[in-house]
Amino acid sequence: MTLIRHLLLIAVLFGASTAFAQGSSLARSDRAATISNVPAEVLVVLAKEEPGEIDPQLKKLTALRRPPFNSFRSMQILSRPKLTLTPGKDALVSLPNGRRVKLTLLRVMPDGRYKVKAAINRPDKSDYLPLLQVVASAGDPFFVAGQTYKGGTLVVGVIVDPKKTTQ
Amino acid sequence: MESAKTEDEKLQMFFDGELAPEEAAAVRRSLQASPEGAAQLREWEQLRVAMRSVSADWAGQIDSDALFARIEADLSAPVIPIDRPARTPAFREVPGGRERRVWGAAAIGFAAAAAIFLVVIASPTGDPQGGAPAVARGSEVLEVDFGANTGTIFEVEGGAGQSLAVVWIDDEEVGLP
Numbered sequence: 001m002t003l004i005r006h007l008l009l010i011a012v013l014f015g016a017s018t019a020f021a022q023g024s025s026l027a028r029s030d031r032a033a034t035i036s037n038v039p040a041e042v043l044v045v046l047a048k049e050e051p052g053e054i055d056p057q058l059k060k061l062t063a064l065r066r067p068p069f070n071s072f073r074s075m076q077i078l079s080r081p082k083l084t085l086t087p088g089k090d091a092l093v094s095l096p097n098g099r100r101v102k103l104t105l106l107r108v109m110p111d112g113r114y115k116v117k118a119a120i121n122r123p124d125k126s127d128y129l130p131l132l133q134v135v136a137s138a139g140d141p142f143f144v145a146g147q148t149y150k151g152g153t154l155v156v157g158v159i160v161d162p163k164k165t166t167q
Numbered sequence: 168m169e170s171a172k173t174e175d176e177k178l179q180m181f182f183d184g185e186l187a188p189e190e191a192a193a194v195r196r197s198l199q200a201s202p203e204g205a206a207q208l209r210e211w212e213q214l215r216v217a218m219r220s221v222s223a224d225w226a227g228q229i230d231s232d233a234l235f236a237r238i239e240a241d242l243s244a245p246v247i248p249i250d251r252p253a254r255t256p257a258f259r260e261v262p263g264g265r266e267r268r269v270w271g272a273a274a275i276g277f278a279a280a281a282a283i284f285l286v287v288i289a290s291p292t293g294d295p296q297g298g299a300p301a302v303a304r305g306s307e308v309l310e311v312d313f314g315a316n317t318g319t320i321f322e323v324e325g326g327a328g329q330s331l332a333v334v335w336i337d338d339e340e341v342g343l344p
Contacts, residue, residue: 060326062324063324067323068321068333109303113306115309126315126340127314128314128336129311129312129313129316130312132310133309133310133311134309135306136305136306136307140304140305140306140331141306141325141331142306142331143333144334145335145336146318146337147336
């Protein structure tokens with residue numbers, strides 16, 4: 001290999017690495033600057049295996065018709081609180097069984113998804129869900145299900161930045 | 168101009184290990200006199216070591232005896248003349264063209280680097296407030312502590328085909344009535 005080729009190779013590699021580093025740092029700084037507040041929505045659904053009505057508002061949420069949710073024949077929205085997630089600050093949502101969901105926005109990942117921490121307490125007992133960390137893209141929910149309530153099961157869906165829903 | 172050309176050729180010969188020991192030592196001293204030159208020297212030496220390593224690896228994979236036997240067989244084979252039309256050379260050596268090629272190649276390299284830089288800068292950053300995320304969709308569990316309960320993590324397909332995380336936790340504490 002001659003000096004010419006080496007010069008060419010070094011120039012391309014140097015330029016590419018510099019561009020990548022600068023592009024990445026710009027992307028990170030952009031995200032850091034725009035992460036201040038992110039809207040979120042918590043969907044509290046009472047699901048039962050006995051036949052009944054599926055709330056029309058859930059029709060678009062096709063994930064609730066697939067396993068492990070497909071054994072439920074009725075679904076009723078109990079509440080749908082909207083909140084604002086601020087990085088590092090806890091946001092609380094009360095559940096109908098007296099427990100509370102605690103949500104914390106941790107950061108925005110390099111791929112644009114939100115890293116969120118969730119916990120659900122259980123009064124006078126150890127926490128029902130001590131810790132859950134997820135990454136979720138804007139508009140795509142994650143679910144916590146399994147709490148028994150009024151003969152059914154609570155399905156809690158959390159959607160960060162719900163305006164960008166793809167469901 | 169002539170001295171610059173001579174310097175360039177000397178550098179190239181130095182890198183290729185073609186200089187006489189005293190000339191190589193002089194070039195090395197000259198490079199080491201400045202921080203930029205010393206850095207350039209280190210880069211070349213690293214490159215040379217890497218190339219040697221790769222060459223050694225490749226050499227280890229070649230059956231040299233078989234290769235030389237084949238070359239000797241080809242050389243000893245009778246030559247059969249073939250009438251072919253005279254070819255026009257694709258490249259023509261022009262006096263002074265070597266230097267132009269060096270700078271031309273470097274210019275192409277920097278142009279390519281600049282193009283890569285512009286593409287990265289101009290491409291969307293996946294700003295979560297303003298544009299669509301660049302790559303990933305859906306939701307995914309990174310960490311979960313079920314505490315005193317038992318639980319399961321599911322993935323369920325969303326309406327857009329994306330994977331959505333479902334954490335299912337039994338409401339009964341393990342070991343408690």
